[in-house]
Amino acid sequence: xxxxxxxxxxxxxxxxxxxxxxxxxxxxxxxxxxxxxxxxxxxxxxxxxxxxxxxxxxxxxxxxxxxxxxxxxxxxxxxxxxxxxxxxxxxxxxxxxxxxxxxxxxxxxxxxxxxxxxxxxxxxxxxxxxxxxxxxxxxxxxxxxxxxxxxxxxxxxxxxxxxxxxxxxxxxxxxxxxxxxxxxxxxxxxxxxxxxxxxxxxxxxxxxxxxxxxxxxxxxxxxxxxxxxxxxxxxxxxxxxxxxxxxxxxxxxxxxxxxxxxxxxxxxxxxxxxxxxxxxxxxxxxxxxxxxxxxxxxxxxxxxxxxxxxxxxxxxxxxxxxxxxxxxxxxxxxxxxxxxxxxxxxxxxxxxxxxxxxxxxxxxxxxxxxxxxxxxxxxxxxxxxxxxxxxxxxxxxxxxxx
Numbered sequence: 203x204x205x206x207x208x209x210x211x212x213x214x215x216x217x218x219x220x221x222x223x224x225x226x227x228x229x230x231x232x233x234x235x236x237x238x239x240x241x242x243x244x245x246x247x248x249x250x251x252x253x254x255x256x257x258x259x260x261x262x263x264x265x266x267x268x269x270x271x272x273x274x275x276x277x278x279x280x281x282x283x284x285x286x287x288x289x290x291x292x293x294x295x296x297x298x299x300x301x302x303x304x305x306x307x308x309x310x311x312x313x314x315x316x317x318x319x320x321x322x323x324x325x326x327x328x329x330x331x332x333x334x335x336x337x338x339x340x341x342x343x344x345x346x347x348x349x350x351x352x353x354x355x356x357x358x359x360x361x362x363x364x365x366x367x368x369x370x371x372x373x374x375x376x377x378x379x380x381x382x383x384x385x386x387x388x389x390x391x392x393x394x395x396x397x398x399x400x401x402x403x404x405x406x407x408x409x410x411x412x413x414x415x416x417x418x419x420x421x422x423x424x425x426x427x428x429x430x431x432x433x434x435x436x437x438x439x440x441x442x443x444x445x446x447x448x449x450x451x452x453x454x455x456x457x458x459x460x461x462x463x464x465x466x467x468x469x470x471x472x473x474x475x476x477x478x479x480x481x482x483x484x485x486x487x488x489x490x491x492x493x494x495x496x497x498x499x500x501x502x503x504x505x506x507x508x509x510x511x512x513x514x515x516x517x518x519x520x521x522x523x524x525x526x527x528x529x530x531x532x533x534x535x536x537x538x539x540x541x542x543x544x545x546x547x548x549x550x551x552x553x554x555x556x557x558x559x560x561x562x563x564x565x566x567x568x569x570x571x572x573x574x575x576x577x578x579x580x581x582x583x584x585x586x587x588x589x590x591x592x593x594x595x596x597x598x599x600x601x602x603x604x
Contacts, residue, residue, distance in 0.1 A: 208524045208576045212501065213356035213386070213567040218452070219411040225455035226413065229448040237445055238436060248447050255454035259418050262457040263384075263403065264394040271419045271437045272450050276385035276406035277307040279419040282430050282441065283381045283402040284311045287348055288320065289428030291379070296347035297321040301333050301362070302552040303355050308383055309548075312350070325351070330494040331360040331553050338367055342374045349380050353387035353403075357527075357549045357565055358493030359502035361391065368399040379425070385409055385417070389460035390499055391468075401425045407449065411570075412456030416449030467570045471501035474568045474577050478503050481581030486588060492553060492563060501568035506555060509598035510591045512563055518587040524580055527565040 209217070229251065235244030237252045256267040273279045288296070298312055302324045316322045323341055325333050333351060349371050354361045368380050382400045384393050389410025395403055403420040407413055421427055421440070433442030483489065488508035507515070512528035519526050547555075550563055566580070592598040 206523060208572075208579065210566040210568055210572070210576075210580065211525045211527045212569040213527055213565050215408050215414065216411045216569055217571075218413055219456060219459060221459060222412055222452045222455045226448040226452040229451050235447075237447060238434065251447055251451050252445060255450045258454035259405065259457045260420075262393070262461050263388060263405070263420060264396050265420050266423065268438075269395075269420055269423055271421055271440050272445060272453075273417045273419055273441055274415055274446070275408070275417040276305075276383065276404050278430070278441075279385075279404040279406075279417050280305070280307040280381075280383055281311050282419050282427065283404065283421075284308065284315070284348065284350065285430060286427035286440075287379050287381070287402065287425070288315055290426040291347065293345065293347045295319055295321065295345065297323065297343060297345045298348045298350070299323050299325055299338065299341055299346060300350040301325045301352060302327050303331055303358075303549045304350060304352055305383055305385070308350050308352070308381075320347075321345070327552050329554050330497075331355055331358045331492070331549065332494060332497070333362055333367060335363060335366055335370055339370050339374070342371065342378070344375075346371075346375070346378050349378060351380075351382060353382055353384040353393060354391070354499050355493070355549060356386040356499070356502075356567070357547065357563070358504050358553065359498035359565075359567075360493040361387065361497050361499065364400065365398050372399060386499065389457065390464070392464070395420055395422070402427075405453075407453035407456055410456050410460045413449045413452040416446050416453050418453070463570075468500040470570065471568060474572055474574065475501050475503055477574060478566060478568070478577045478580065481577070482584065485581065485585045490555075492550065492555065499567070501572070502565070503567075504563060504565040506550070506563045507588055509595045509601065510588050514591055515564055515587060518591070519584070522583050522587070524583065527567070528563055 233247050235248035237245060237249040239245030240249045256270045260267045260270045273282060298315060298320050300308060300312055312322050325338050327333050351362050351364055351367050353364055364382055371378050371380055379401045381402045383404045385404050385406035386409060387393055388405050401422045405418040407416045427440055429440050431442045436442055436445055490506050492504045516526060516528050546557060
């Protein structure tokens, strides 16, 4: 097994499915037209591909094709939703509510809006990372403009009660907008915008076996959005710029495959998840799972271990040919203020993990092509890695001597 790299980091990205690549290739070769140049045949072909792709992506989330705006990815989609809604529906000193564990592409745009005068409050979560809906109800007020709650968190795997949260918000005031970042959930679990009742929802192609650099924003008919980018009139003027036709075609194929194969994939992933979860739990001491034990993304196992530092665990796993994650992929570039280590995870802090452990978590997220043999190899290999790090830990030695 050591000659093969085992990819258990599907939380950060997924490999492009061969059928997705095949769907993209024509638009990287002969069918290179610009969909805005639809007077001639090459442009018409590109425009037709865009229309078909919009239908396919919409079908993944039970939306209408005209409600899909293509973007460069989840970060742009989240920014477009948050800044676009507040820009088009400006409410002086309005309030924005977000969950404590949102992605940085939600946290940081909201910080910018806070500097512009908006009031921002964070909805607390329980020990599993699930928002406290009673607290959400209490936090709503006449000046609330926007509520943001993600569909699922890649760091701890927990799936949020979005439909319940939307019902609470809309029952209080139907005019409050609700945005959902579903980049980590769509393509893995059923996401139905009608059932959820959201106003906007973010999608990311590379999270469900599509290409990087392409995503989409669902905008419910009737919701006004102020564009971030001004230029031509592509995407109904909401997102100007020549469209990434190859990427969009790839995203469409990935969406169709995800919808068609989701149930079968998840049966496989849940078996792997249970095997890995039980195997690690039996072999390790001072071991703490994070996230909800059952209401979580399929194939996702996350935890922290006392007396073992996450970065060292990751490096040791890599030496053994195992690729995993510690915290969010988008936070791994950040350093603490003293530049002595990785920044603490705001997600782990929110669920009550001790502060000195918040950069010591591990996330394994398996994908459709992972195998039971790979899981067994990780279960056999990981305990010896932990024990070696314990042997070098002064804190572990102090604990043994107590």
